[in-house]
Amino acid sequence: MPNAVKHVLFILVPLIAVFAVLPGLYQNHLLLFNFVTFLILAQGVNIIYGFTGYLPFGYVGFFGAGAYGFAVLVMHYQSPALVAVLAAGLVGVLLGLLLTPLLRLSGAYFAIANLAASLAVLHLVANPALEGITKGPYGVSLTGTFNPSHAYYAALVVLTLTVGGVVFLKNSSFGLALQAVREDSVSASMAGVNVVKMRIAAWLASALVAGLAGGIYAWYVSVFYPDNVFSGEFSIFAIVFALFGGVATISGPIIGVLILYGVYNLIGFTTPQYFQLIYGLLIMGLVLFLPAGLVSLATRRGWHVP
Amino acid sequence: MLTYALVAGVLFGLYFSLVGMGLNLVFGVMRIVNLAHGDVLMLGAFVALGVVALAGIDPLFAVPLAFMVFLLVGMLLYWVLVPRLQGSANPEMLSIILFFGLSQVVEAITTIFAGTSERSIQSRLLGTVFSTIKVQLFGGKPETGPIRILGQGFPAPWVIAAGTSLVAIGLVYVYLYRTRLGTLTRAVMSRRDEALASGIDVDRVSAAAFGIGLGLAAVAGVFAPFMFGSITPAFGADATVTSFAIVVLGSLGNPLGTALGGVVYGVCYMLVQTYLSSWADLLPYVLLILILLLRPSGLLGRRVRVA
Numbered sequence: 059m060p061n062a063v064k065h066v067l068f069i070l071v072p073l074i075a076v077f078a079v080l081p082g083l084y085q086n087h088l089l090l091f092n093f094v095t096f097l098i099l100a101q102g103v104n105i106i107y108g109f110t111g112y113l114p115f116g117y118v119g120f121f122g123a124g125a126y127g128f129a130v131l132v133m134h135y136q137s138p139a140l141v142a143v144l145a146a147g148l149v150g151v152l153l154g155l156l157l158t159p160l161l162r163l164s165g166a167y168f169a170i171a172n173l174a175a176s177l178a179v180l181h182l183v184a185n186p187a188l189e190g191i192t193k194g195p196y197g198v199s200l201t202g203t204f205n206p207s208h209a210y211y212a213a214l215v216v217l218t219l220t221v222g223g224v225v226f227l228k229n230s231s232f233g234l235a236l237q238a239v240r241e242d243s244v245s246a247s248m249a250g251v252n253v254v255k256m257r258i259a260a261w262l263a264s265a266l267v268a269g270l271a272g273g274i275y276a277w278y279v280s281v282f283y284p285d286n287v288f289s290g291e292f293s294i295f296a297i298v299f300a301l302f303g304g305v306a307t308i309s310g311p312i313i314g315v316l317i318l319y320g321v322y323n324l325i326g327f328t329t330p331q332y333f334q335l336i337y338g339l340l341i342m343g344l345v346l347f348l349p350a351g352l353v354s355l356a357t358r359r360g361w362h363v364p
Numbered sequence: 365m366l367t368y369a370l371v372a373g374v375l376f377g378l379y380f381s382l383v384g385m386g387l388n389l390v391f392g393v394m395r396i397v398n399l400a401h402g403d404v405l406m407l408g409a410f411v412a413l414g415v416v417a418l419a420g421i422d423p424l425f426a427v428p429l430a431f432m433v434f435l436l437v438g439m440l441l442y443w444v445l446v447p448r449l450q451g452s453a454n455p456e457m458l459s460i461i462l463f464f465g466l467s468q469v470v471e472a473i474t475t476i477f478a479g480t481s482e483r484s485i486q487s488r489l490l491g492t493v494f495s496t497i498k499v500q501l502f503g504g505k506p507e508t509g510p511i512r513i514l515g516q517g518f519p520a521p522w523v524i525a526a527g528t529s530l531v532a533i534g535l536v537y538v539y540l541y542r543t544r545l546g547t548l549t550r551a552v553m554s555r556r557d558e559a560l561a562s563g564i565d566v567d568r569v570s571a572a573a574f575g576i577g578l579g580l581a582a583v584a585g586v587f588a589p590f591m592f593g594s595i596t597p598a599f600g601a602d603a604t605v606t607s608f609a610i611v612v613l614g615s616l617g618n619p620l621g622t623a624l625g626g627v628v629y630g631v632c633y634m635l636v637q638t639y640l641s642s643w644a645d646l647l648p649y650v651l652l653i654l655i656l657l658l659r660p661s662g663l664l665g666r667r668v669r670v671a
Contacts, residue, residue, distance in 0.1 A: 113457050159657050165456045166397045167616075170608050171656045177605060178649035187642050290601070294464065301461065331475040338468030345462040346445070349452040 062229040065364050069308055070221050073097075077214055087206060089323060091278055094213045095271055096319055099296035100303075100311035101220045102267040107297070108305030109227055110260050111240035112161065115169040116176025117296055120150040120265045122288035124272025126183050129198045130191065139203040143212060143273040150269015153179070154262045161257050176288065184284035197283035200276065209278035216270045223263060224308050228364065236260055237306065295319075302344055304351025308364050313352055368516045369638040370631060375518060375526040377630020379584070379591055381623040382529035383603065384610035385536060386580035388622045391611070392553045393573040394446065396459040400467035402603030404434060404578050407470065408585020409595040410478065416485050422492045423485060423586060427528065430582035438578030442571040467600055474597040484594040490521045490587075521590035532583060533623050539576070540619065549573050609648040613655050 080090055099121065106114050127149030131142040160171045186194040227233030238246040239253050247253045272287060279286075303314025318340075325333055348354065353363040387401045411433065412426040419425075449455050449462060511523045540546040548569045551559045560566050588603075589595045614625025632651065637644045 111454070111457075113460065115460065160653075163656055166391075166395075166460060167612075167656060169457070169460055170397070170612070171653055174605065174609070174649040174652040174656075178646055178653065181645045181649065185642060185646070297461065331472045334468050335472035335476070338465045338470075338472060341465030341468065342445075342462055345452075345458050345465065346448050349454075349458055 060229075061364075062225055065225045065228065065308055066222070069312070069364065070218065070225060073221065073312060074214060074218055077217070078211075081207070081210065087210065091206070091210050091213060093315065093319060094210070094217055095275055096295060096299060096315045097312060098213065098217050098220050098267060098271045099292060100299040100315050101217075101224050102264040102271070103296045103300045104224060104305050104307075104311045105220075105227065105260055105267070106264040107300065108307070108310075109233060109236040109240065110257055112257070112261070113169040113297070114172050114264065115293060115297070116172040116174070117264075117268060118288055118290060118292040119172070119176030119179045120153055120268035121272035121275070121292050122176070122183070122284070123153045123179055124150045124269035125276035125282065125287040126192055126198075126272075126284075127269065128273035128276040129200060132200050132203055133193075133198065134191075136202070139205065139208070139277050140212070142203070143270060143277060146273020146276070147266050147270040150265045150267075150272065151262050153269070154265030157265075158258055158261065161254075161261060173293075176290075176293070180284055180288035183288070192284075195284060197281065197286075198276075200280045203277055204280040206278055209274050212277070213271070213274045216267065216274060220267050221308065221312075223267075227260075228308055232256070232259075298341055298344070301351055302348075304353030304363070307351075307353050310351050310353045310363070317352075365638065367514055369634045371513055371516060372518060372522070373631030373634035374627055375522045375630070376591070376634060377627035378526040378529040378533075378623075379522075379587060379626070380606070380610050380630050381614075381626025382525075382532050382580065382584045384607045384614065384622045384626055385533065385619055386577035386584070387604075387607045388611045388614070388616065388619050389536070389573050389580070390577035391616055392619060393549060394570050395456050395556075396446065396449070397456065397463065398577070399460060399463040399604055400470060400600070401581055401607055402600035402605075403467045403470040403474075404581040404600075405585035405588055405603045405607075406474065406595060406597060406600045408434070408582030409483075409588040409599070410474065410585075411582065412586040412589060413483055413485060413595075416489060423490050424524070424528075426586045427583050430586050431579040434582035435575040435579040438575035439571045441578070442574040446570065446574070447567065467604070471597050471600055478597060480596060480598070482594040482596050483589065485589045487519060487521045487590050490524055490590055519590075521587065525587040525591055528583070528587070532580060533620070536576075536580070536619055545569065545572060605652075606648050609652040612652055 077090065077094055081087055084090065099117065103114060103117055106112050124146035127146040128142045131137045131145045132139070137145070157172070157175055160168055160175065163171055182188070183192045184195045188194060189196070192198075227236065235246065235251045236256050238249065238251060239256055243253050275287065276282065299314040299318050300311040301314070302318050303312065304310030322333075322337075325336065350357075356363050383405065386404075387398055390396055390398045390401075408426075408430045411430040412423040415421065415426040415429065416423055445462065445466075449459055452458050511518055511520050513523070538546075540550060548559070548564050549572070551562075551564060552566055552569050552573075556566060588599070592599070610625045610629045611622055612625070613629055614621035614623070629648070629651070633644065633647060636647050
């Protein structure tokens with residue numbers, strides 16, 4: 059059996075099946091939806107950071123842009139939700155295209171520029187001068203399309219596509235070429251890899267995923283403010299979840315989301331500052347003691363982790 | 365109106381240079397992105413609040429105190445965090461995440477002890493040392509109220525903050541170009557591995573630079589309640605992004621370029637604030653992206669961009 063089929067059968071199918079069945083067994087629908095959203099975002103970060111080495115510190119920019127793409131289409135053109143979700147993905151890709159010049163930067167420069175870009179989009183959307191289009195800082199309310207259970211299944215479809223994409227990257231010469239570019243772009247380009255095209259493809263793929271996730275998020279919550287959908291926590295959580303599990307693997311980000319987001323909800327929100335303290339310490343400990351993620355515990359012993 | 369915006373821009377700009385200086389020193393020497401920079405600023409502001417609340421004296425006395433405390437904290441923190449970080453596969457990227465975690469911890473601890481309410485210091489308290497000395501030496505009344513420059517009145521704290529920043533920038537210059545440790549620091553900045561190979565104790569130099577960087581940030585923080593009106597534990601995150609805009613504008617890795625970057629930023633900020641106020645929030649980010657794309661080495665920098 060080829061590896062790709064194994065990965066689909068033993069990781070993708072069980073994951074989707076569990077999340078498709080869970081709403082019938084478990085009451086807290088919003089929590090399940092958040093799990094799916096973070097699974098999508100963590101895998102999106104995995105595509106760009108794990109396979110190309112670019113740290114998208116402003117990843118939430120695509121998510122928020124997607125949410126507002128959805129909102130604008132529903133508010134001004136009364137379009138059906140599914141069309142608006144596709145448009146949200148398109149908005150993510152367009153923003154990604156607009157930001158492709160950032161890929162010329164390397165290392166910390168890219169991360170900071172990406173953070174600045176996401177904040178610039180936030181302040182643009184939240185600008186009172188654009189109230190006619192985005193409702194500025196006053197938030198949008200999309201009661202017409204409100205349908206959480208449809209939105210949840212749409213999110214599952216996007217999750218399937220995203221994890222499928224990562225399975226493809228893990229098992230194709232394309233993914234191998236990307237990792238070669240990450241390790242040493244000069245050698246990779248001498249070996250015949252089109253470095254620029256590869257990076258842009260991965261960048262746009264992760265932008266698409268975040269845009270779609272943002273659109274579905276807007277569909278699900280239906281009432282939100284710019285600060286909600288552009289909250290830096292989305293970028294940070296997605297990056298930390300992916301890193302905690304281990305990037306450039308299929309299972310790492312999934313394990314990271316299930317464990318860390320599970321812990322997050324167990325600690326609860328009652329005293330946010332204690333939570334912030336624990337989370338900060340966890341992040342520091344992770345970087346200092348387990349920089350290659352949980353999966354490195356296994357790979358260090360020579361076990362193969364998909 | 366224009367004169368006011370320009371002079372206020374230069375005053376703010378000098379202060380902004382001080383805000384960015386420490387961040388740039390840390391990045392230049394260690395290639396480490398200190399995302400907790402803004403939180404050190406915030407802690408510096410709390411030192412000033414503490415000095416005023418406990419001793420009831422001029423917050424200017426908080427400047428040397430904040431600098432010394434954070435110089436020591438910085439060196440300690442360096443030995444705890446950085447050698448371990450440098451051993452990992454991708455220290456530059458991981459430093460971003462590590463220091464983000466640190467900034468969360470700092471913000472959380474400050475919130476637990478100080479609450480989330482906005483705090484400020486009465487602006488007439490700043491600089492009471494000067495007016496007291498003046499009264500004792502020359503007699504007359506202690507004067508309060510705005511300081512006049514080019515026929516316009518500016519709040520005294522702005523002028524004092526700008527003056528302190530100038531002094532601090534001068535001291536950084538003296539440190540980097542007139543002392544032995546400063547020469548070694550510049551050697552580490554330009555080529556870390558060659559500095560190591562020629563027998564420089566890179567860790568000691570870096571620890572000093574890290575301490576000084578944090579100390580400068582804390583000094584800038586002392587003036588933050590006056591420059592920004594009030595201060596909360598959550599102030600750090602915004603301050604970090606603004607500092608980055610300034611540092612990149614000047615050029616990453618060149619601490620004196622930051623002085624220029626700060627002034628350019630301050631003047632732009634005041635001009636936009638005066639003429640297009642609803643777009644002022646966008647400025648730092650757009651400026652940052654434009655500079656990174658058009659002239660990634662900054663206004664004064666050498667080329668650092670790779671591939």
